Amino acid sequence: MRRFNWLLVSAYILATAYFVSVVPRNLPLFLLFMGSVGLLYYFKVPGWYRATTLVVLLGVLMPALGTRNTFYLEVATQIGIFVALALGLNIVVGVAGLLDLGYVAFYAVGAYTWAIVGSPQALQIFPNATGIFPLGGWWFFVFLLLAVVTAAVTGVLLGLPVLRVRGDYLAIVTLGFGEVVRVLANNLDKPINFTNGPIGITPVGRPPLFFAPLVERLGLPATPAALYPLYFYFLVLIVVAIVIVVTQRVKDSHIGRAWEAIREDESAAIAMGVPLVRSKLLAFAAGASFAGAMGVLFASKQVFINPESFTFMESIGVLAMIILGGVGSIPGAILGASLVTVLNLQVLKQFSLSLNAWKAAGVTIFGYRLADLPTQLEPAKYERMVFGIILILMMIFRSQGILPSTRRRMELEDAHGGAADPPADAPARGPR
Amino acid sequence: MEWDILIGILPSVVIDGVVTGFVYALIALGYTMVYGVLQMINFAHSEIFVLGAFVGAEILLILQAQGMLTAFHPLLLLVLIVVAAMVASGLLAVAVERVAYRPLRNAPRLVPLISAIGVSFFLQDAIRLFESLWRNAFFLTYPTIEFFDTRLVIRGDVDISVKSILVIVGAILMLVALTLFVNRTKLGKAIRAVAEDQSTAGLMGINVNQMVSLTFLIGGAMGGAAGALFGVQFGTINPFTGFIPGVKAFTAAVLGGIGNIPGAMLGGLVLGMLETFAASYMSLLTGGAFGAEYKDIFAFGVLILILMFRPRGLLGEIVREKV
DSSP states (O other): OGGGHHHHHHHHHHHHHHHHHHSTTOHHHHHHHHHHHHHHHHSOOOHHHHHHHHHHIIIIIHHHHHHHOHHHHHHHHHHHHHHHHHHHHIIIIIISOOOOSOTHHHHHHHHHHHHHHTSTTHHHHOTTOTTTOSOOTTHHHHHHHHHHHHHHHHHHHHHHHHTTSOHHHHHHHHHHHHHHHHHHHHHTTSSSOSSOGGGOBOOOOOOOOTTHHHHHHTTSOOOHHHHHHHHHHHHHHHHHHHHHHHHHHHHTSHHHHHHHHHHHOHHHHHHTTOOHHHHHHHHHHHHHHHHHHHHHHHHHHHSOBOGGGGSHHHHHHHHHHHHHHOTTOHHHHHHHHHHHHHIIIIIHHHHHHHHHHHHHHTOEETTEEGGGSOTTOOGGGOHHHHHHHHHHHHHHHOTTOSSOOHHHHHHHHHHHHSSSOOOTTSOOOSOO | OHHHHHHHTHHHHHHHHHHHHHHHHHHHHHHHHHHHHHSOOOTTHHHHHHHHHHHHHHHHHHHHHTTOTTTSOHHHHHHHHHHHHHHHHHHHHHHHIIIIIGGGTTSOTHHHHHHHHHHHHHHHHHHHHHHHHHHSOSOEEOOOOHHHHOEEEEETTEEEEHHHHHHHHHHHHHHHHHHHHHHHSHHHHHHHHHHHOHHHHHHTTOOHHHHHHHHHHHHHHHHHHHHHHHHHHHOEEOTTTTHHHHHHHHHHHHHHOTTOHHHHHHHHHHHHHHHHHHHHHHHHHTTTSSOGGGHHHHHHHHHHHHHHHOTTTTTOOOOOOOO
16 A cells, blocks of 8 residues: 555645635645645655655645735745744754753844845944945845854854853843843944834845746736745745755764764763863854844845844744754654644634634624623734643643654653653753 | 932932842742752743732722722731732642643753743733733733822932832841741751752651642742732733743842852842842943843843853852762
């Protein structure tokens, strides 16, 4: 039977794609369609088949369906951004075992790096440079690379003083750092206006539509409004692909081994000759650099950024993603990012909308009129509660995540119920 | 010259600093006690603190709605809300430990910390949900009680409000009671024994789980009292109020030496003072370029500096890592 798995999977993909294209506004159908990526991962199919189907699925079907309902393309782009963020944080938390609660700060650094020079905001800092700023669209690609560097440098600067401290202190310091960056972004509108304070920066420059004439020649609509969502979708897709390849390769390199050694036991790692501080700094820088690149993409995609996008909430959201998926595991991070983003963007919003519709329609549940519910009750805004429950339940019942990395799974099975149950005061195993 | 202004506001800055410092000290106790016993950061402690503030606000608001706010002496009201807040927060802390931390006691270190973050987020929205359903608003304001806002003139133009005095006195009373409890009673000794070495304490006939629960009860009660006092002092609260005071109180606990009870008190006071001084003088000294909004950054800067130069804190002892 296994030989025909690929037929099954193809049939599933084509069927869901067809139904989504017929009923573009049906959310469950779209979710089923997105589930086909998971199917590809889960079913035993030949490698060449998996690769080509993935390319067709994400490179052709997804954008094609996206043109029928742009919102889905937006969702897919968001998922891509969070996948990259989750993979970056996964290096720091999952592979190297350093709990970073201020990860979104690096995302902010990347976003502001491009937003300031790619918008008229830079003129506030250099009033005489009217001919230079805002930088043209081609600079976007330069800054995509530059943000990788600035974010990595920020990571090193933060890491230098704090990486000598123990794990749970590190958590609080990084949390503080995240807040510091947000407070700075909020207040650096004086004495020199760098960030325009809480009002935020707009319009942030976008990459040039150099391929627009080509699209026009093909007889397709080539307006910016039609092209940019697709454009950003593909940009994010490319960056995510690069990020996945890089994390995969790094994880199996000697640096990755050093990180895992540090996570398992710092003292033993030092004894085996792992340069502790240098490896930790490298982990911080690597994780930060992904966030920096994604920050540039995010700023450009949104055209507008303000400090509200970079709160502690976002850091915890990304953390929830990798914990849900499985700390240290790359497929886990991808799955977690997709689940949490879909939950946030669609399920909760949908529930809010339905609730409001029910209220308006005067629906009653067990004799209680929903219209009597207070107006402050807005399910879409209760993402904290959802994240909180995810984090607690995952920790208690499945702390290895949905798709755990092999090593992590063995370690936790060992710590939980194995024959060698450590006494209560034994030095905590694993990351500290 | 500006010097006159700088000196002129000094007394009120010191008073503000002391008040803030005592609130931080009370919250910091919860962090430090739990850390001393379980070596974990109870991230949810800031929400336990907020629950205290909400319990206090609800009691006063309900009394106000009944028109009974003036029927009691303000001091009696204060005692009432502080005790109620202590009970509610203490019980919540025990429940949180029971549900979210105890099953994870032998897990790797990050696991209970992440669970604690989850609890913190859950509680923020749980309080918000409850208040949304109950009052259709989750930003609450403490009713004004004139007695609390009366200002007593100390000398010349230096005055202090009654509520500031009450916060200071209340905090000192609780700190003294806690110190006596931990150092002079049998239960206190048992808690210290568990903090020292859980398995040996168990072998000596101490019920470790009970002592951990007791630690959470006391730490939570202190946090709840801090919440009610915070509400009386600053007036407006919301479910997310606890985050910043929580992080700062943790900074205070680290500053004083985590796990060390007098250290948490000292750390709270020092941090409160430093921060109030920074908030009041930064704007004056930099000609308005950097204002009070940077005081949070200042607190985090202090935290990073301590961790760099004196990671065991002001009063902490050197702990050798067990290998």
